[in-house]
Amino acid sequence: MSSISVSNKNNRMVKKRGLKLKNLLKNNILSLITFIGVLLIGVVIAGNVSVQNGKVNIDDDLTVYNNKLFVDVSEGKVGVGTNTPSELLNVYGAG
Numbered sequence: 001m002s003s004i005s006v007s008n009k010n011n012r013m014v015k016k017r018g019l020k021l022k023n024l025l026k027n028n029i030l031s032l033i034t035f036i037g038v039l040l041i042g043v044v045i046a047g048n049v050s051v052q053n054g055k056v057n058i059d060d061d062l063t064v065y066n067n068k069l070f071v072d073v074s075e076g077k078v079g080v081g082t083n084t085p086s087e088l089l090n091v092y093g094a095g
Contacts, residue, residue, distance in 0.1 A: 038065065 050057045062071040063083060070079040079085030081092035 049059075058071075058073070061073050062069075064070070067079070067083040068081065070083040070085065071077075072079070072085060075085075077085040077088055077090065079090045079092065082090055084090075
């Protein structure tokens with residue numbers, strides 16, 4: 001069993017036991033499914049989308065959730081937190 005420490009209202013450290021790998025995997029898989037669903041909904045609304053043999057093809061730039069993730073197709077750049085990536089991968093607000 002794993003244990004984690006959590007602060008309660010009085011800033012006292014409280015140990016919680018029983019954090020299981022199964023629960024972590026379940027939560028991460030649900031998060032991934034939700035993210036993909038939001039991504040596909042945003043793409044389908046935008047148009048320029050084709051799905052063939054399980055692959056999604058997008059002909060234009062991709063914006064997800066108000067520039068949380070942006071793909072500039074013509075420049076081949078990806079921005080996280082910005083819609084004007086200056087590098088191949090530009091992460092805004094990291095650090």
